[in-house]
Amino acid sequence: MSQAIDLDLLPEPTTNVAEYSVSEISGALKRTVEETFGHVRVRGEISGYRGPHSSGHAYFALKDDKARIDAVVWRTSFAKLAFRPEEGLEVVATGRLTTFPGSSKYQIVIEDLKPAGAGALMALLNERRVRLEAEGLFAAERKKPLPFLPQVIGIVTSPTGAVIRDICHRIADRFPLRLLVWPVRVQGDTCPAEVAAAIKGFNALEPGGAIPRPDLIIVARGGGSLEDLWGFNDEAVVRAAAGSLIPLISAVGHETDWTLIDHAADRRAPTPTGAAEMAVPVRAELHAALASLHARHGQSVTRRIDAERRHVTSLARALPSVDMLLALPRRRVDEAETGLGRALRLSLSENRRRFGEAASPLSPNALDGLVRDKRADLRHAEGVLGHALSRGLAAKRQRFDRASLSLQPRAMSARSDAHRQRLVDLGRRLPRAQRFGLERLRTGLDAQWRVALSLNPDNVLSRGYAILRRPGAGPDGQPITSASELPMGAEFVVQLADGLRGAVSTGTENAGAARTKRARRAAAHEATTPAKQGLLFE
Structure with a gap:
């Protein structure tokens, strides 16, 4: 038969395992990790990078095919990085490991970041090239022709390097003209932003302003490694070059060096010196060509004049002589001269006859008869007019007399009294008429109101x-x-x-x-x- 055992009466088991609080074990782990991995280099692919936070810190992760570790770059270290992190890029990160006790996580605090060899950069470069090419930024139909003889050339390069001296010297030898230099850094973190701003700045200049707007832009840099030329592979630089309204020549690196700005530019030069040769022709060669054209033009004009002269001479042989041209007009003049005297005599005889016919009715006796007839007509009209005036005056006087009789004071007083009496009668009748009208309207309103109430x-x-x-x-x-x-x-x-x-x-x-x-x-x-x-x- 089993017996019940009281568990409270059993003795507590003894152990020698140390007891830690959560904070103590987290602190011990943090010290162990930081002391053991105080300075490490980790190779992996950047994942989850979305750019720096508003605080200036950058948070992302490094991963390979089997594991993943969180990473952080503090604001002070991020500003010193020679290479900016990009999503999917394989890098070698240098820093120290630490833990985050609040969530039991560990992470690497990165102090330096470099691409994991040229292969990673080439893969990133190829991916960016394919994406931008799909957008049409490298299309041949959008490239603009270079001006034959620009008046102003804008140069985007470092003001202290040998590139600017080579370009200026080459342009001065070939065809001296005005150059505008926009100084930029051609290597480092700020290179892409400065080059893109320079291209946009040249395009923003107003034509005819205080600073002349360039007719051509040259973006130049000397040779270097892929990392040195990486700033010209930046997407902002490529988009600025593709969107430039001014024709643009890319002269970045040596002949074997290629960057993405070379694809977006309107023309690629193998070297900065080659860009200067593309930009302007040789002035001496232009003078020689102009002199040759001038000489050929003179010879052509001379040959053309000689040919035209021979043509005119051959045509002149087929023309009739002056005597032959004037023979018919001379004969017509002689015939006209012969008939002119006879025609004058006939015309004079005819005019004399018409004058006699017109003068016969104008004799003094006929004129006196016409004057007597007109005078008799005037006397008759005078009598008729005087009689009519007399009758009209008499009628006007009669109407005036009748009007004056009606305007006598007595007649006017009588009419005034009659009208005044009528006004008095109308004044007596007005109150009665108003009462009658109001009563009739009130009766009608009552009837309408009864109908409305019934409805x-x-x-x-x-x-x-x-x-x-x-x-x-x-x-x-x-x-x-x-x-x-x-x-x-x-x-x-x-x-x-x-x-x-x-x-x-x-x-x-x-x-x-x-x-x-x-x-x-x-x-x-x-x-x-x-x-x-x-x-x-x-």
């Missing part, structure tokens, strides 16, 4: 009638006007004179019986209700 549905409800409305619509809802709208069990609202009540339809009633009941109710109501004159409904 008010609320007054009808006060006599025992009701209005059926749809449920939930309230006193302003849609009324029910047909029994077909109330099937068995349908709910509706009954509006009475003092409020609303809900109701339910219990079925239909025989139409004849319903009409009989309504007739009886109407007769009983008419018998008990006194008639009121002037109302349509009560």
Whole structure:
């Protein structure tokens, strides 16, 4: 038979394992990791990089095919990095390991960052080239032709290197013109931003301004390793070169060096000196070409004049002589001279005849007869006019006399008294007419008001009638006007004179019986209700 054992009476087991708090074990782990891995180099692929945080720190992770470790670059270290981290790039990070006790995680604090060999950079460069080429930034149809003879050339390069001296010396030898240098760093962290800003700055200059706008831009740098030329593979530089409205020549590195700006530029030069040779022609060669063209032009003009002269001479041989050209006009002049005297004599005889015919009616006797006739006409018109003036004056005088008689003081006083008496009579009649009009309007208004009261549905409800409305619509809802709208069990609202009540339809009633009941109710109501004159409904 088993016996129950009280566990509280058993002795506690003894052990020699040390007991730690969470903070103590976390601190011990942190010290162990930092002392053991105080300075390490870790190779891996950058993952989760989204650029620096608003605080200036950068957070991402390093991974390979089997593991992953968090990484952080503090703001002070990030500003000193010679190479910026990029998503998917394989790098070698130098720093120290530490733990984060708040979440039981460990991470590497990076102090230096370098690409893991040229292969990683080439892979990143190829990926960026394919992506930008897919956007059409390297398309041949968007490239602009270079100006034959630019007046101003803008140069984007370092102001202290040998490149600017080579370009200036080569342009001065070939064709001296105005150069504008935009100084930039051609290597380092700030190189991409400065080169992109320089290209955009040249394009932003106004034509005809204080600083002339270049007709051509040269972006130049000497040779170097892939890391040294990496700034010209930056996406911002490539987009600035592709978006330049001014033709652009890329002269970055030696002939065997290629960068992404070479694909986006309108022309690539193998060296900065080659860019200067592309930009301007040789002035001496232009002078020689112009002199040759001038000489050829003179010879061509001389040959053309000689040919035209020979052509004119051959044409002149086929033309008739001057005597032959003037023979017919001379004969016409001689014939006209011969007939001119006879024509003058005939014309004079004809004009003398017409003059005699016109002068015969103009004899003194005929003129005296015409004057006597006109004088008699004037005397007759004078008599007629005087008689008409006399009659008109007499008629005007008669009308004036009649008007003056009507304007005598006595007549005017009589008419004034008559009009004044009429005004007095109208003044006595006006109050009576106003009272009569108001009374007539008041009677009409009362009649209209009685009609309106008789049409008010609320007054009808006060006599025992009701209005059926749809449920939930309230006193302003849609009324029910047909029994077909109330099937068995349908709910509706009954509006009475003092409020609303809900109701339910219990079925239909025989139409004849319903009409009989309504007739009886109407007769009983008419018998008990006194008639009121002037109302349509009560």
